[in-house]
Amino acid sequence: MSHSKGNKRVWRHRAHTAIQVILDIVMINLSFLAAMYLRYEKVVPVSIMDRYVNIWPVLTLCCLAGLAVTRTYRSLWRYASIGEVMRVLGGTLLGMGATYLFAILITAVQRANTQIPFMEYMLGLVGNSVRIAPNHFLHGKVIYGMAWLIMFVLITGQRFSIRLINQAGVRHRAIRRDQTRRVLVVGAGWGGASVIRELVARGYREGMPVAAVDDDPDKAGTRIMGIPIELGTERIPEYVQKYRAGDIVIAIPSASNARMRQIMAVCAGTGCKLRMVTAMQDVTGGPGRISPMRDVNITDLLCREEVRLDMDSIRSYITGKVVLVTGGGGSIGSELCRQIAQFEPSHLVVMDIYENNAYELERELLSKYGGKLKLTVLIGSVRDTARLDQVMDQIKPQVLFHAAAHKHVPLMEDSPAEAVKNNIFGTLNVAKAADRHGVSRMVILSTDKAVNPTNVMGATKRVTELIIQYMARHSHTRYMAVRFGNVLGSNGSVIPLFKNQIARGGPVTVTHPEITRFFMTIPEAAQLVLQAGAIGESGNIFVLDMGTPVKIVDLARNLIRLAGFEPDTDIKIEFCGLRPGEKLYEELTMTEEAESLHTTCHDKIMVLEPVAMDDASFLTKLEALGKEAAKEDGDVRIPLKALVPSFSQNEGKAAS
Numbered sequence: 001m002s003h004s005k006g007n008k009r010v011w012r013h014r015a016h017t018a019i020q021v022i023l024d025i026v027m028i029n030l031s032f033l034a035a036m037y038l039r040y041e042k043v044v045p046v047s048i049m050d051r052y053v054n055i056w057p058v059l060t061l062c063c064l065a066g067l068a069v070t071r072t073y074r075s076l077w078r079y080a081s082i083g084e085v086m087r088v089l090g091g092t093l094l095g096m097g098a099t100y101l102f103a104i105l106i107t108a109v110q111r112a113n114t115q116i117p118f119m120e121y122m123l124g125l126v127g128n129s130v131r132i133a134p135n136h137f138l139h140g141k142v143i144y145g146m147a148w149l150i151m152f153v154l155i156t157g158q159r160f161s162i163r164l165i166n167q168a169g170v171r172h173r174a175i176r177r178d179q180t181r182r183v184l185v186v187g188a189g190w191g192g193a194s195v196i197r198e199l200v201a202r203g204y205r206e207g208m209p210v211a212a213v214d215d216d217p218d219k220a221g222t223r224i225m226g227i228p229i230e231l232g233t234e235r236i237p238e239y240v241q242k243y244r245a246g247d248i249v250i251a252i253p254s255a256s257n258a259r260m261r262q263i264m265a266v267c268a269g270t271g272c273k274l275r276m277v278t279a280m281q282d283v284t285g286g287p288g289r290i291s292p293m294r295d296v297n298i299t300d301l302l303c304r305e306e307v308r309l310d311m312d313s314i315r316s317y318i319t320g321k322v323v324l325v326t327g328g329g330g331s332i333g334s335e336l337c338r339q340i341a342q343f344e345p346s347h348l349v350v351m352d353i354y355e356n357n358a359y360e361l362e363r364e365l366l367s368k369y370g371g372k373l374k375l376t377v378l379i380g381s382v383r384d385t386a387r388l389d390q391v392m393d394q395i396k397p398q399v400l401f402h403a404a405a406h407k408h409v410p411l412m413e414d415s416p417a418e419a420v421k422n423n424i425f426g427t428l429n430v431a432k433a434a435d436r437h438g439v440s441r442m443v444i445l446s447t448d449k450a451v452n453p454t455n456v457m458g459a460t461k462r463v464t465e466l467i468i469q470y471m472a473r474h475s476h477t478r479y480m481a482v483r484f485g486n487v488l489g490s491n492g493s494v495i496p497l498f499k500n501q502i503a504r505g506g507p508v509t510v511t512h513p514e515i516t517r518f519f520m521t522i523p524e525a526a527q528l529v530l531q532a533g534a535i536g537e538s539g540n541i542f543v544l545d546m547g548t549p550v551k552i553v554d555l556a557r558n559l560i561r562l563a564g565f566e567p568d569t570d571i572k573i574e575f576c577g578l579r580p581g582e583k584l585y586e587e588l589t590m591t592e593e594a595e596s597l598h599t600t601c602h603d604k605i606m607v608l609e610p611v612a613m614d615d616a617s618f619l620t621k622l623e624a625l626g627k628e629a630a631k632e633d634g635d636v637r638i639p640l641k642a643l644v645p646s647f648s649q650n651e652g653k654a655a656s
Contacts, residue, residue, distance in 0.1 A: 017073050021064065024155060028063045028095075029056060031151035035143050059099045063151065066095030088156050096148040183207035184245035184272070186236065186263060188214035188222075188229045191251035191277055195293065196224050206293070210243040233263055240270045249293060250276040264300065268561040276300060298495060298559055299488055299521050309527055310602065313534035317399060317441065318343040324397035324439075325350055326382055326430060327404030329357030332445060332487060335526040336401050341365055347374045349395050352404070353381045382426035385433065392437040401529070402430050402444040405461075409449070412457040413580045420629040420636045423460035424467070428622075431471045431479065441478040443533040444468055446541070448485040448518060448586040452646045455581025459640045459647040463622075465541055466643070469610045470618055472539030480536040482529045484544040485518030485586060494552065498559050506571035508556045511578050515553075516585045518546030532605055539610035543589060543597065581649065618643070 067073065070091040072084070183199060185192045196209045212229045213236055219229045230239050239245070248267050255263065267274055274296035323340055327333040328350030334357065337350055348365075352358040362377045369375075376395065380387040382404045405423050406412055412419040427444060434442045446465055449458030468479035488495055494517075501508045520528075525544070532542040557567040565571045578584065589597055589608070600607050625639035641647050 020073060023158060024064060024067060025060055027154040027158065028060055028151055031154055032056070032059060032143075032147045034150050035147035038146060039143050055099070055103065058102050059095075062098040062102070063092060063095030066093070066098065067091035067155075069094060084159075085156055088159070089152060092148055092152045092155060096144055096151065100144045181207045181246045181273075182210045182244055183247045183249055184236070184239055184243060185209055185212040185227075186214075186233060186248060186250045186267065187252040187255075188212040188216070188219050188224060189252070189254070191253045193224050195249050195251045195277060196227055198293070200225060207247050207249075210245060211239060213239055234266060236263075236266050237270050240272060246272055248272045248274050250274065250296070253278055264296070267296075268558055271561070271564070271566060273564065274562065296562060298555065298562065309531055310534065314530050315343050317534055318345055318530070320344070320346050321398040321440075322347040322395055323349065323399045323401070324392070324395065325401045325403060326352070327402070328352050328377075329354055329361055330403055331493075331522055332525055332529075333401070333403035334361045335522045336403060336529060337361060337365065339523070339526045339530055340401075341369060341373050341375075344372075345374075345399075347376065347395065349391070349397065350375070350377045351380055351382075351391060352377075353379065355379050382430050383421055385429050388429055388433040389436070392433050392439075396437065397434075398440045399533070400430070400434050400439050400442040401533070402427060402442060404430075405445070407447070407457060409455045409457050409581050410579050412460075413455060416456040416636045416640075417629040417631075417634060419456050419460050420625060420640070423457070424463045424622075425626060425629075427464040428467050431467060431475075431477075434477050434479075435471065435475040439477050441480065441533060441536075442468070443480045443482060443529060443536070445529065446481045446483040448483060448546070449583075450483060451587045451589060452648075453644060454583050454648055456637070456640065457581075459644045462644045462647070463625075463640070466611075466613065466618065467622075469539045469541070469613070470615060472610065473615070475538075478536065478538040480532060480538070481541045482532045482544065483541060484520060484525055484528070485546045486520075487525050488519050488521050494555070495559070498556055499563075502560055502563050502565070502571055507574040508560065508571060509574050509576045510553050510556055511576055511582060512584060513553055513575055514551070514584060515578070515582075516549040516551050518549050518586060519555075520544070520546055528602075528604060531602055535600055535602065535605070536607070541608040541610075542600075543606045543608060545604040545606070549585060 067088070068091075070087040072087045072091050185195050187195075192212050192214070196212065199207055199209050209227050212224055212227055213233055214229055214231065215233055217231065220231050222229050236248070240248070248270065250260075250263060250267060252260070252263065264274075275293045276296050277293055318340055323345045325333050325337050325340070325348070328337050329352035333350075333352070337348060340348055350358055350361060358377045358379065362375065365373060365375055378391055380391060382388065382402075404426060406419050431442060431444075444464055446461050447458065449455065450462035450465060451458075453459040453462055465481045465483070468481050471477070472479045486493060498508050528544050532540075532544075536542060553573065556573055560567045560571045560573075563571075567573060597606055597608055621639060621642045625636060625643060628634040628636050628639050637647075637649065
């Protein structure tokens with residue numbers, strides 16, 4: 001069946017090409033006749049017409065050959081652009097030039113037979129002399145030039161005419177069936193024009209553009225491919241009603257983040273399905289084209305700036321090195337592995353206690369890189385020192401990223417000793433093993449919840465920061481920590497929770513109407529961790545620029561709108577109160593750290609200098625914490641408080 005359809009398509013294409021060739025033959029000869037008609041002021045001498053009759057086979061064949069050489073017959077004119085026009089231009093010029101050279105050659109033969117002196121002949125040829133003209137074979141430059149110009153206009157015009165007629169037919173059928181979604185395009189610059197052309201070229205299968213909206217007053221009253229341009233992005237809801245649009249495509253690649261955030265907010269309130277395009281860079285670094293249209297997601301609504309990495313500095317410590325990632329199957333750990341793989345390490349080792357995630361990551365990386373990437377996936381716990389020594393003795397890592405940790409705040413409030421064993425002493429085990437096995441550098445992942453912590457998880461993370469600063473003073477290994485906020489889409493984050501609640505029809509539960517959080521994407525977090533590892537000195541704690549904190553209730557409303565519903569009308573939002581250990585808002589630095597915080601060579605990474613601490617006292621308190629965590633009924637909060645004086649339990653009350 002498919003073979004039969006393929007044959008039909010081949011024959012249909014051949015038939016279309018044959019028809020096009022026939023039309024081109026008509027246009028070629030018509031253009032030459034029109035040129036002679038204009039050149040001789042409507043009365044073409046019989047002798048000239050006779051010579052045309054003799055030359056027309058050569059003219060036709062040369063011009064068809066020129067069009068074939070420039071691949072004009074392989075172009076799909078429903079997607080025609082300046083490239084197709086240039087092919088016709090080149091093909092007709094090539095064909096007419098070949099015909100002219102043929103005419104000169106024939107005339108040269110005639111000249112030899114008539115014994116006209118060579119110089120006199122050449123002067124007559126160049127000047128189109130009346131004396132020479134009757135004796136040569138239609139070589140007059142005026143006729144050939146006019147014929148070429150008319151031919152180019154006719155051939156291009158008839159192709160665009162067919163395209164326009166076809167588009168009008170498709171649009172008419174789409175309107176008559178009323179099955180095509182009506183699209184409002186936001187942006188009437190090169191991005192908006194590209195979107196409109198793409199929608200038209202695809203036969204309105206992905207939507208029919210009905211209007212474009214822009215803020216440039218110079219575009220008032222103008223059109224793009226017949227599509228009217230309206231002014232005022234703040235009036236988008238009005239234009240949605242006016243044009244009965246069901247979809248909005250945002251096509252303003254050059255808009256600033258603040259401007260894009262405003263436009264997104266206006267569009268999200270219309271109830272339309274939102275799509276967008278962004279600028280894609282060409283090899284010179286400039287905007288070469290736009291990305292394919294895609295649905296707007298919650299990451300787009302945050303409008304975060306693209307992370308720009310110093311690729312050379314990352315490559316210098318990753319490429320050709322043995323890299324170990326603990327917790328490599330988790331959200332951040334797996335993305336770290338994906339990013340690291342791009343820098344061609346000599347050996348990438350993933351270690352995780354949870355085999356399912358590790359297995360999925362292994363399949364993904366092997367499918368993408370195959371034999372180009374030496375990959376090992378090992379199962380093991382960072383709480384098992386013997387296993388750590390076994391792994392490091394086997395693979396001899398040079399770079400280590402420690403992403404293994406318990407991170408769920410409410411669960412760690414119920415199992416605080418497990419948080420201490422895994423987060424604190426697991427990190428200590430890895431750090432000591434890195435020292436014993438000569439690891440060059442170790443980077444751990446921390447969190448903004450480590451700042452003035454109000455929960456056990458945050459307090460354990462603050463202790464891990466102190467551990468790497470302690471180890472930095474007692475080892476040749478370079479230890480660094482990277483502190484950042486919530487990661488969009490990570491396991492257990494608020495986004496999957498909200499999506500599940502929306503899918504069930506609601507309600508969406510938010511703990512407090514004023515609660516805010518810092519957010520970044522998983523790839524962004526992983527990239528900045530790699531960058532921090534490249535620029536850090538031992539004992540540094542890096543603080544990532546998380547942008548502006550986001551209200552969780554606004555996040556919930558945007559997710560509801562992206563799902564095609566109206567907040568509080570279709571999907572209810574309920575406030576359930578702060579959970580134990582939960583802050584109203586997070587901080588990225590403590591008050592006492594402010595003086596030691598300074599910028600780095602990367603505009604999104606700041607660094608904290610190591611704090612002064614009594615090593616003996618720190619180890620004593622750490623030992624006391626370990627003993628308490630080992631007890632069945634031990635209370636680790638008291639020794640945690642000794643290690644982290646800013647740790648306070650708020651039992652679900654708002655804390656600043």
